[in-house]
Each structure stands twice: as C-alpha cells, then as structure tokens.
Amino acid sequence: MKTVCCFGELLLRFAPNNNWIGNNSMPVFIGGAELNTATALANWHIPVKYVTALPDNYISNQVLKEISNRNIDTTGIIFSGNKIGCYYLPVGSELKNTGVIYDRNNSSFAELKPGTINWEKVFKDCSWFHFSAITPAVSENAAAICKEAVEIASAKGLTISVDLNYRNKLWQYGKQPADIMPDLLKYCHVMMGNIWATESLLNIPSPVKISNGQTKEELWLAANTSIQQLKNQYPLVSAIAYTFRLEKSYWAVLRNSNGTVVSKEYGITGVADKVGSGDCFMAGLIYGLYNNYTDKDIVDFAAAAAKGKLNECGDATKQTINDIKKQ
Numbered sequence: 001m002k003t004v005c006c007f008g009e010l011l012l013r014f015a016p017n018n019n020w021i022g023n024n025s026m027p028v029f030i031g032g033a034e035l036n037t038a039t040a041l042a043n044w045h046i047p048v049k050y051v052t053a054l055p056d057n058y059i060s061n062q063v064l065k066e067i068s069n070r071n072i073d074t075t076g077i078i079f080s081g082n083k084i085g086c087y088y089l090p091v092g093s094e095l096k097n098t099g100v101i102y103d104r105n106n107s108s109f110a111e112l113k114p115g116t117i118n119w120e121k122v123f124k125d126c127s128w129f130h131f132s133a134i135t136p137a138v139s140e141n142a143a144a145i146c147k148e149a150v151e152i153a154s155a156k157g158l159t160i161s162v163d164l165n166y167r168n169k170l171w172q173y174g175k176q177p178a179d180i181m182p183d184l185l186k187y188c189h190v191m192m193g194n195i196w197a198t199e200s201l202l203n204i205p206s207p208v209k210i211s212n213g214q215t216k217e218e219l220w221l222a223a224n225t226s227i228q229q230l231k232n233q234y235p236l237v238s239a240i241a242y243t244f245r246l247e248k249s250y251w252a253v254l255r256n257s258n259g260t261v262v263s264k265e266y267g268i269t270g271v272a273d274k275v276g277s278g279d280c281f282m283a284g285l286i287y288g289l290y291n292n293y294t295d296k297d298i299v300d301f302a303a304a305a306a307k308g309k310l311n312e313c314g315d316a317t318k319q320t321i322n323d324i325k326k327q
Contacts (some may be wrong), residue, residue, distance in 0.1 A: 002127030003047040003073065004286060005158075007149055008034030008135045009109035009142070010052045010063065012086040013275070013315055017043030030066060031315030036276045039316035040283030040305065042071045048291060051076035051122055054085060054106040064118040070190040076122045081108030085138075091313050093275050102169055110139040117145065119152040126306065130286065132163035133201055136180050137170035143180050148186040151289070157288075163282045166200040177201040185234050187231060188290060192241045192282050195226045204229045211246055219244055223253045224260060231255070241285050241299060243306065244276060245277065250307040252281065254299040263299040266307035275313045281306035283317075284324070301325075 013029040018024045038048045050072050054060040056079040063084070065075050085107035089100045104110060123129070129149060136143035153160050162185060181201050184209065185191070193272055195206040207222040208214050214222075223242040231242055244254045252264040284302030304327035309317045 004128040004257045005049045005126045006034040006038040006130045007051040014088045015091045029314040033279050036084045036279035036316045037283045048074035053112040055108050082109045083107045114144040130161045141174050154187045160192035161187045162188045164197050166197040178203045192238045227255045252303045256295045261295045263303035271310045273313045277306045277309040280309040280317045
C-alpha cells in the first residue's frame with residue numbers, strides 16, 4: 001500500500017477549564033489539522049507519513065514518541081527552531097471561533113525555510129500529498145514551502161488534496177488568502193470545505209450567508225453553485241466535498257466524476273468537542289477515495305466519521321472503522 005503524506009504545523013492545545021488555576025492543572029492535547037487527519041487514517045490502517053518542524057528538545061521527543069505510537073511515520077519531521085506552536089481552547093461545543101487564543105508566532109514551523117525539506121526523499125513510496133489552507137496562513141515561509149511541495153508532488157504524479165479550512169485569526173503576514181491559495185489549488189485533485197470558507201479563501205461568493213433559516217434543498221443548491229465555480233476555476237480537481245455541520249445534524253455533498261451525491265443526515269444529540277470534526281471528514285474522504293469506494297459510500301463514511309468525532313474530547317479521533325459504520 002502506498003503512503004499518504006500529510007504536511008502541516010503540529011500544535012499543542014491547552015484546554016483550560018473553569019478552575020484550572022485553582023487545580024494547578026490543564027488538559028493538553030496534540031493536534032493540528034493535518035496531524036488529526038493523519039491520526040484518523042492511521043487508525044483505519046492507511047500508511048501515513050507526517051511532515052512538520054519541531055524544536056530539538058525533550059518535549060518534542062515526547063511528542064514524537066506519541067506520534068510514532070499512533071503508527072504514523074515520523075521520518076519527515078524536521079528539527080529546527082525553538083518553539084512548538086500552541087493554542088488555548090476549552091473542551092466543549094461553543095467556543096471554537098471566539099474562544100481560541102493562538103501562540104504560533106515564531107514557532108519552528110512558522111520559521112521553517114524554503115528548501116529545507118527534501119521533498120524528493122519525503123515522497124518516496126508516497127502516492128498522496130495532503131495539506132490544509134491553515135498551513136499557508138501561518139507564515140510567508142510556510143506558504144512558499146507549500147508551493148514547493150505541491151509542485152514536486154505534481155511532478156511525481158501524486159494525488160494532491162487540500163482542506164479549505166479558514167481561520168480568521170491567522171493570515172497576519174500581509175497577504176490575503178486569495179493572494180496565495182489559487183496558486184496552490186491549481187495543483188489539487190481533491191478538495192474539501194464549505195460554502196463560507198470557500199468565499200473567505202477564494203472570493204467565490206456564497207449564495208447564502210448563513211445556514212439558519214435555510215432548507216436542506218437550499219443549502220444543497222448553494223453548495224452545488226459554489227462547487228461548480230471551483231471546478232470551473234481549477235480544472236484538475238476531480239472530487240470536491242462540502243460539509244454542513246448544523247445545530248441538529250451533520251451531512252455533506254460530494255461532487256465527483258459521476259455527478260453529485262448527498263450523504264445521510266446524521267443527527268447531533270450532543271457535542272463533546274467541536275475540534276477536529278472537519279479533519280476527521282477529510283480523513284474519511286481520503287480513505288474512501290484511496291480504497292475506491294462508491295461516491296455514496298465515500299460521503300457517508302466521511303460524514304459519519306465527522307459526526308462521531310463530535311462525541312470525542314480532544315483534537316484527534318480514536319474511532320475505528322467499525323465505530324464509524326455503526327453511526
């Protein structure tokens with residue numbers, strides 16, 4: 001089996017609770033969009049390699065051991081710089097956007113220089129390269145390294161996927177997403193996102209501004225309109241999935257070469273933690289395409305995986321394939 005290579009910044013997530021000062025303790029999770037995706041794929045027995053940059057210290061060594069214990073290949077990890085990026089976000093369902101506090105400036109990943117990663121060596125035995133729109137948002141260097149990676153991956157014939165996730169507290173180095181992302185997306189074959197992130201990243205207007213008050217048919221039509229514009233602008237893309245995480249349900253749309261399919265609608269009865277559900281969907285999309293599932297089975301598996309992640313605390317899923325098929 002060929003390896004899926006995931007590239008992005010590893011983050012430590014500190015999750016303060018109501019009395020973390022008094023208790024002198026705070027939960028810590030290892031995360032980052034691409035590592036979360038890699039973790040899910042490894043859970044589902046897909047060979048995975050993870051590429052990032054960490055400082056050379058004892059904390060990084062402990063982190064590296066944990067990643068290896070997840071059956072993820074760590075040979076692509078670079079030791080450089082002085083800091084692991086981190087963020088602060090309580091565990092729960094309400095605070096994902098307004099409550100997040102980043103501490104990523106001057107991290108080892110943000111300061112990683114173009115030309116440092118030997119992509120020819122990294123991509124040996126790989127058939128797939130995955131990154132997210134968070135990665136080029138970190139720094140101008142990170143954006144340049146993404147460009148290196150997609151160019152070499154394309155020349156080597158790898159399938160290239162991107163998660164169009166938008167973080168409004170990033171993109172602080174003088175460039176707007178639309179200045180950077182189109183030059184990366186022209187190499188991509190698989191995309192995942194939603195109508196609002198696509199508007200923020202690529203200036204493709206969303207036909208609806210919010211999901212509240214919209215019927216499922218209206219949201220489905222809005223997704224199709226946005227997806228068609230994406231396909232028109234990026235002719236290499238063969239599969240695009242859009243997700244809808246609503247108050248009471250989770251579902252998705254997939255446009256592949258055979259047309260458009262809609263997933264089952266998975267009811268949401270309670271949310272333990274919103275972090276990582278999109279990363280889990282991305283992993284499900286890669287998993288289904290990698291294994292040549294039918295389009296309906298792909299989108300159902302990915303949506304079920306994402307819904308299941310909502311019931312887990314922490315950044316990365318521990319779900320098995322059987323867990324997901326029981327959703």
